[in-house]
Amino acid sequence: xxxxxxxxxxxxxxxxxxxxxxxxxxxxxxxxxxxxxxxxxxxxxxxxxxxxxxxxxxxxxxxxxxxxxxxxxxxxxxxxxxxxxxxxxxxxxxxxxxxxxxxxxxxxxxxxxxxxxxxxxxxxxxxxxxxxxxxxxxxxxxxxxxxxxxxxxxxxxxxxxxxxxxxxxxxxxxxxxxxxxxxxxxxxxxxxxxxxxxxxxxxxxxxxxxxxxxxxxxxxxxxxxxxxxxxxxxxxxxxxxxxxxxxxxxxxxxxxxxxxxxxxxxxxxxxxxxxxxxxxxxxxxxxxxxxxxxxxxxxxxxxxxxxxxxxxxxxxxxxxxxxxxxxxxxxxxxxxxxxxxxxxxxxxxxxxxxxxxx
Numbered sequence: 001x002x003x004x005x006x007x008x009x010x011x012x013x014x015x016x017x018x019x020x021x022x023x024x025x026x027x028x029x030x031x032x033x034x035x036x037x038x039x040x041x042x043x044x045x046x047x048x049x050x051x052x053x054x055x056x057x058x059x060x061x062x063x064x065x066x067x068x069x070x071x072x073x074x075x076x077x078x079x080x081x082x083x084x085x086x087x088x089x090x091x092x093x094x095x096x097x098x099x100x101x102x103x104x105x106x107x108x109x110x111x112x113x114x115x116x117x118x119x120x121x122x123x124x125x126x127x128x129x130x131x132x133x134x135x136x137x138x139x140x141x142x143x144x145x146x147x148x149x150x151x152x153x154x155x156x157x158x159x160x161x162x163x164x165x166x167x168x169x170x171x172x173x174x175x176x177x178x179x180x181x182x183x184x185x186x187x188x189x190x191x192x193x194x195x196x197x198x199x200x201x202x203x204x205x206x207x208x209x210x211x212x213x214x215x216x217x218x219x220x221x222x223x224x225x226x227x228x229x230x231x232x233x234x235x236x237x238x239x240x241x242x243x244x245x246x247x248x249x250x251x252x253x254x255x256x257x258x259x260x261x262x263x264x265x266x267x268x269x270x271x272x273x274x275x276x277x278x279x280x281x282x283x284x285x286x287x288x289x290x291x292x293x294x295x296x297x298x299x300x301x302x303x304x305x306x307x308x309x310x311x312x313x314x315x316x317x318x319x320x321x322x323x324x325x326x327x328x329x330x331x332x333x334x335x336x337x338x339x340x341x342x343x344x345x346x347x348x349x350x351x352x353x354x355x356x357x358x
């Protein structure tokens with residue numbers, strides 16, 4: 001007995017089961033009709049906000065499930081759900097970038113029809129603000145039950161691996177929320193300005209103040225504690241980013257001209273390749289660039305970064321190398337110009353041969 005797989009079997013009136021299951025008829029009717037739009041960009045404005053609300057609903061739903069699992073010590077399942085929730089939260093953050101493409105004058109046409117509507121009333125985002133503290137409460141209860149401090153959790157992370165992974169996912173979530181707040185603030189500043197009030201009469205400055213709020217302060221503070229503890233054990237006088245004065249005077253055992261010379265050779269290989277391929281063979285050039293940059297990264301990591309950070313080399317660089325600093329920088333700038341596909345240093349670009357037509 002054959003069955004026509006194209007015939008819908010789910011209840012509904014739409015032409016396919018896909019449309020019936022997702023209720024696309026209803027979903028796609030939630031935006032204003034074209035003739036009702038105050039401005040064509042209002043369609044983008046509505047679609048972005050509605051899509052964000054759907055995604056935020058999914059994030060909150062998974063985090064609610066994770067909250068229960070943390071309490072039940074099902075850490076592996078909790079981590080999987082929080083990881084998915086954080087990945088889902090990436091998209092509302094990126095959608096804010098789309099709204100930046102609406103110009104201020106066009107936005108003010110749309111704004112006139114928003115009433116007192118404000119992003120501060122987003123049910124999806126409010127759900128995140130509600131679940132955040134409860135996630136922290138159940139997590140820190142687990143830490144207390146293990147009779148360890150947060151610092152011990154990180155120091156003994158192999159012993160408490162699953163709970164440590166929960167902590168890291170919580171920190172990821174906290175960071176995502178801060179990024180969302182920050183980009184929302186920048187969006188408001190970019191579209192309506194930083195010294196005005198929003199649709200609810202709330203100063204934009206309030207967005208900046210709220211952006212400083214965090215859920216899991218102890219997970220951020222423990223980084224300071226760990227750094228202070230490590231520095232104390234090493235008896236270092238920290239001067240910045242974990243560096244001491246002794247670090248700055250330290251000279252790497254690798255000779256000063258060894259790593260840069262290798263790097264210069266790699267750059268010459270790349271520029272010769274580009275010159276032979278010509279300006280139009282972009283695919284081959286980009287492939288070669290990617291391969292060469294893997295080697296560049298290794299060489300830089302093995303020697304240059306340490307030298308350039310730890311020494312004042314501006315007065316002695318040339319006497320230790322067979323090529324000039326200016327030539328080296330120009331070659332690097334040109335190579336990165338090709339890899340990024342954007343205009344870089346003109347001098348660097350010319351060093352890379354026949355690439356002006358790319």
